[in-house]
Amino acid sequence: MSLERLIGRLQAVNDLSPMERDQLLGLPIKLKQFADGEYILREGDTATHCGAVVSGYVFRQKIVGSRSQILALYVPGDIPDLHTLHLPRMDHDLCSVGPSTVAFIPHSDLHSLLTSSAPLTHVFWRDTLTDGAVFREWVAVLGTLSALSRIAHLFCELAFRLEVVGLLRNNSFEFPFTQQNMADACGLSVVHVNRMVQELRSRGLIEWKKGEVLLLNRGELETLAEFNADYLHIDDDTRRI
Structure with missing residues (x-):
């Protein structure tokens, strides 16, 4: 049930079929809890999983000199590192703000799912495009x-x-x-x-x-x-x- 927020958010902007919902629910996940300020991924890490936020908040951060700049905020139902499916080396940090729980999905399983499902490929493609739109708004x-x-x-x-x-x-x-x-x-x-x-x-x-x-x-x-x-x-x- 840990991916219900993700599925609900995707359902809000896409017409997911019962089969597509079941496919998403069938993804293997590993839950991990993070404390306030704890890093989920650091700049320079090579990601092997994508993380869906289950509870709490996560932010994307870039350190420039002695200053930290938060580039984006993520809420339950978001996947802040979906881009690592194709760009696995991190060029910024992902951190928890307050306590959070993240469900990690192996890249290999996401690749297999998206290879076998054109509709879900479009769903996640749309998600990354929306993420880009949010970046533009923040700028x-x-x-x-x-x-x-x-x-x-x-x-x-x-x-x-x-x-x-x-x-x-x-x-x-x-x-x-x-x-x-x-x-x-x-x-x-x-x-x-x-x-x-x-x-x-x-x-x-x-x-x-x-x-x-x-x-x-x-x-x-x-x-x-x-x-x-x-x-x-x-x-x-x-x-x-």
Whole structure:
């Protein structure tokens, strides 16, 4: 049952048949738990498995000089290292933020499945293309939006993605991030992040305490963030409200 979040997310944007669902559920997996800040893969590692996030959060990170830049965030149901099927040598790190559980699938089994199933090959190809679309959005956000809007955008994106996999409850979600994590994701200093979070609170847009974020006015937050979810390529009809 550990791949149910993955299958649910893929089902949200693809018409998976019962046979294709069974094929995915039949993949051999090995579950591993990670602590906050623990590396799943390091730059220079050669991957032999792809990991599906079962619980918690994972981020993609690149160290540039003395600074860490978070390049992407992954939630339950995501496969952050699907690219290693064809590019096995890591050119960045994958880390856990807060505790997480990852289901590892051997490359050999994924290759066999995709060789035998054209529909699933298209499903995973679409997934990697969507990942590229998210990268483009992050570059645009970092390059054009104000600090306040960048942070708002991150909250909006996570809420939308967690909603798809059933992990958004009354506009609230678990968020084990530190302000340093937020700084690394948004290209800001910790001091600047703290000021912007206080600004969002003072405007009555969010609450963030005890590892949980509540979006108090999601529509206004999305306006501030200039958030348009088209880049996630998820039909509104598939969102679990």
